[in-house]
Amino acid sequence: MSSPIWHPFTQHALTPDAILVSEGEGAWLKTANGPMLDAISSWWVITHGHRHPRIIEAIKRQADALDQVIFAGFTHQPAEDLARGLIEFAPPGLSRVFYSDSGSTAVEVALKMALGFWKSQGKNRTRVIALEHAYHGDTIGTMSAGARGVFNAAYAPLLYDVARLPFPAAGQERQTLEQLKTVVADAAALIVEPLLLGAGGMLIYSAEVLREMASICREAGTLLIADEALTGFGRTGALFACEQAGLSPDILCLAKGLSGGSLPLAATLCREEIFAAHYSTDRSRTFFHSSSFTANPIACAAARANLEIWRDEPVRERIAALAALQEERLAPFGKDPRFANVRRLGTLAALDLHVSEAGYLAQVAPELMKFFHAKNILLRPLGNTIYVLPPYCVTAAELDLVYDAIREAAGKFA
């Protein structure tokens, strides 16, 4: 009998069989089809590598003590330690931590915090500003902030309207900034993926324009939400992408790499004023958000171990070395006419294969994926955009396997 499972972002009529995975170690997965090099960090979550010993040990220890507990009115040490650690690691000015369990929920929480902040002051600021090509998750609220397109066309009647800014591509930044100035005054918040729009096609923009967007928001009193679900925990070269623009957002969303990618956990950090706006003896001003598994103790213990790894191990050096390797491996593709927009930010490398059809639904995407799988490499192109986002433990020799496969794919598909 075929599996009853309905997989995410999977067209079952075209991909009937999921690949069975039994083990993970470092940059590798053991699958029923043989070993597979995880060149996309299992959907951008695994940072140090699969099953980092300190994270696994922390999970085991916590599982022996406390598995789960209600988080309204109760707390536990892993959540307390992690919250203090996150405040220490995060850009300055963020003093409160709200836990949830995915990137989507971290963003939902951020949007609700922003609207609650204005409502509590009796101000009618409800409009959200977002970027063209943005992706913030797959719940109704986060899809609304995300770009409209094939991912959410069927649900359009459920989505709320946002003010949309053009993507600040190199040379077109002024247009984005000018448009921001026209809508910022009475908006609740601007939400951005700092420096790198992931699911929108691995699009990179400059730290300068991010800094200018932040400054326009600050002048207007509009909140800045940084969605670092993807960019957090080292992907862009710094611990958080915001650091590269030297800015502190009002609200910061963390997920994916928060637990080193080991367990589902998210956190939304905010400034004290936003917490204070909800602080009242009037119970109707409570921040009404929860999920059953808020701050699961085992996930928090894994994330606490992740922060310890960042404190004790040369993670920043590893990231710098990986970034340099990516740059080196990518360089020849810049001269290859079969590719366009060869780009890199920190540990991420991306390039667009010249094909007649572009966009997420480009037929070449599933064909490329199948081709890479047959070479024991886990890559999952976004349309004709091939990107490499490996865990930080990946070696030069392993990266060579990836880039050799990309070169070979160009020979077949471009």
Ligand SMILES: Cc1ncc(COP(=O)(O)O)c(C=O)c1O
């Ligand atoms: C920037 C960004 N925000 C939010 C999300 C949603 O995260 P999750 O899939 O954990 O809900 C993603 C997922 O890729 C993301 O890249």
